[in-house]
Amino acid sequence: TIVLHDPFPDPSGMEALLRRSPSPSELITEGDDESSDDSELADLDEDDFEELMAARKKESQEKLLQLLGDIGEDMAPPDNVLFVCKLNPVTQDDDLELIFSRFDKILSCEIIRDRLTGESLCYGFIEFASREGCE
Numbered sequence: 001t002i003v004l005h006d007p008f009p010d011p012s013g014m015e016a017l018l019r020r021s022p023s024p025s026e027l028i029t030e031g032d033d034e035s036s037d038d039s040e041l042a043d044l045d046e047d048d049f050e051e052l053m054a055a056r057k058k059e060s061q062e063k064l065l066q067l068l069g070d071i072g073e074d075m076a077p078p079d080n081v082l083f084v085c086k087l088n089p090v091t092q093d094d095d096l097e098l099i100f101s102r103f104d105k106i107l108s109c110e111i112i113r114d115r116l117t118g119e120s121l122c123y124g125f126i127e128f129a130s131r132e133g134c135e
Helices: 024-030 034-042 046-068 093-100
Strands: 081-085 106-113 120-128
Touching: 081 093, 093 106, 093 120
Parallel strands: none
Antiparallel strands: 081 120, 106 120
């Protein structure tokens, strides 16, 4: 952190606790060398570049979700749960269960609804007894 101007007096003994803030030129030389990344990116063809950027985006999104506590490092979706989307707004849980029960025994079936209105958000989850039913 670089403090440009601090109008408030420091408490006595504070100087001994704080080290000198680095100058901006020190920060630049200590930081990551972004110019080497740029030269590596320039050597990539368009497909490799897009693949690299997609991988970096996925990695940053995963890190963000981990920081927010939304996912753990080893968290993965269950193999026996199917996500169903683009449902008709009038479709009910029982209808969905009836349609998908021919594939395997269903443990739970839920259409996600708006908390306030109770209207369908047009997607849901079906939990099968086994992974094979989900495939």
